[in-house]
Amino acid sequence: MYELNIKLPDKKYDIFIQKGIINNIGEEIKKIYKNKKIFVITDSNVNRIYGEQLKKNLANSGFEVYFVVVEAGEKSKSISVLEYVYNQLLENGITRGDVIVTFGGGVVGDLGGFVASTLLRGIKFIQIPTSLLSQIDSSIGGKVAVNLPIGKNLVGSFYHPEVVYIDPELLKTLEKRFLYDGMAEVIKYGCIRDKQLLEKLLLYESEEELFKNIEEVIYKCCDIKRAIVEEDEKDTGIRMILNFGHTIGHAIERYFDYEKYTHGEAVAMGMYHITQKSESLNETEKGTANIIKDVLIKYNLSYELPDMKKEKILEAINLDKKSNADSISIVLLDNIGNGYLKKIKREEIFDYI
Numbered sequence: 001m002y003e004l005n006i007k008l009p010d011k012k013y014d015i016f017i018q019k020g021i022i023n024n025i026g027e028e029i030k031k032i033y034k035n036k037k038i039f040v041i042t043d044s045n046v047n048r049i050y051g052e053q054l055k056k057n058l059a060n061s062g063f064e065v066y067f068v069v070v071e072a073g074e075k076s077k078s079i080s081v082l083e084y085v086y087n088q089l090l091e092n093g094i095t096r097g098d099v100i101v102t103f104g105g106g107v108v109g110d111l112g113g114f115v116a117s118t119l120l121r122g123i124k125f126i127q128i129p130t131s132l133l134s135q136i137d138s139s140i141g142g143k144v145a146v147n148l149p150i151g152k153n154l155v156g157s158f159y160h161p162e163v164v165y166i167d168p169e170l171l172k173t174l175e176k177r178f179l180y181d182g183m184a185e186v187i188k189y190g191c192i193r194d195k196q197l198l199e200k201l202l203l204y205e206s207e208e209e210l211f212k213n214i215e216e217v218i219y220k221c222c223d224i225k226r227a228i229v230e231e232d233e234k235d236t237g238i239r240m241i242l243n244f245g246h247t248i249g250h251a252i253e254r255y256f257d258y259e260k261y262t263h264g265e266a267v268a269m270g271m272y273h274i275t276q277k278s279e280s281l282n283e284t285e286k287g288t289a290n291i292i293k294d295v296l297i298k299y300n301l302s303y304e305l306p307d308m309k310k311e312k313i314l315e316a317i318n319l320d321k322k323s324n325a326d327s328i329s330i331v332l333l334d335n336i337g338n339g340y341l342k343k344i345k346r347e348e349i350f351d352y353i
């Protein structure tokens with residue numbers, strides 16, 4: 001079992017990473033939660049595969065369990081689904097002393113976490129992330145949100161779980177596309193903070209070998225995010241380094257209406273492209289972009305930008321809520337393992353596209 005402890009000024013919590021931890025989850029939760037009722041928020045896919053198993057396990061540990069199931073997919077991170085979840089929970093008698101468990105990928109974690117942060121002015125919650133992306137990224141750091149028609153994650157808050165339980169065995173049922181999607185973020189962590197991690201990813205000879213080492217891989221990613229979040233919980237400085245590849249990545253996602261590429265696929269192209277450019281501007285050690293290219297290919301991710309007009313990319317970047325008036329922060333690499341933030345004038349982004 002790998003363990004991490006996140007220490008923030010107003011909150012401390014543990015992250016447990018262990019294959020098979022889901023089979024003992026009721027007893028694990030009992031250690032930190034003494035009341036009877038548990039409200040599980042999950043999605044239709046995860047519920048179909050693991051719902052009964054989780055229900056039984058929690059009931060065997062003496063909990064009274066209620067499930068709220070939303071449709072799988074990003075569309076569920078909406079105000080209307082939010083209202084549906086609030087109503088379901090209230091109709092089943094939730095009180096402030098109960099606990100919410102979010103059991104699913106980033107969509108369920110973000111939606112359920114936002115429900116927990118707002119319903120009855122805040123209810124404790126536990127994250128059990130089930131996709132790779134949620135296990136290494138979205139379940140840690142306290143960002144919870146839903147989308148509005150004009151943009152993603154525009155209604156949200158910072159609200160941390162009581163504990164995060166990560167079971168990498170759950171990844172065995174994840175569709176391959178979502179596995180690779182999560183690998184893009186694993187690669188990102190290696191690029192910005194951990195050369196050794198990236199080297200290991202390059203050495204694994206098969207998916208089986210990756211899975212053999214997956215606990216350690218997840219632990220390393222979570223540990224990097226832990227350190228960054230501890231330094232800058234509210235995302236006003238160094239936390240932006242987690243956006244490596246995201247400026248161009250977000251633009252690609254938006255350009256294709258979030259339909260053609262997953263987030264990870266877009267970030268993968270963004271990481272390679274910006275590094276190729278910064279290398280040509282002598283801001284990054286030569287050869288870095290090629291290493292990124294090799295590792296992306298290995299995990300079935302594209303590296304070359306799709307056909308897009310430069311002006312349109314800039315337009316998409318300008319719509320990004322994270323960029324303010326006339327400057328934006330971009331993330332560049334000195335070399336593999338060493339990322340840094342650079343503030344540039346908005347129009348200078350052309351140099352990096």
Ligand SMILES: NC(=O)c1ccc[n+]([C@@H]2O[C@H](COP(=O)([O-])OP(=O)(O)OC[C@H]3O[C@@H](n4cnc5c(N)ncnc54)[C@H](O)[C@@H]3O)[C@@H](O)[C@H]2O)c1
Binds near residue numbers: 045140181
């Ligand atoms: N809060 C944060 O800090 C943060 C960070 C990054 C991303 N996000 C958010 O995360 C979301 C994306 O998360 P995601 O990629 O996990 O998407 P997701 O939650 O939609 O999950 C992807 C797909 O995998 C399925 N799935 C999940 N676990 C499974 C399992 N074990 N077996 C089989 N199927 C499984 C889901 O049903 C879904 O169809 C986005 O909304 C993004 O904005 C949040």
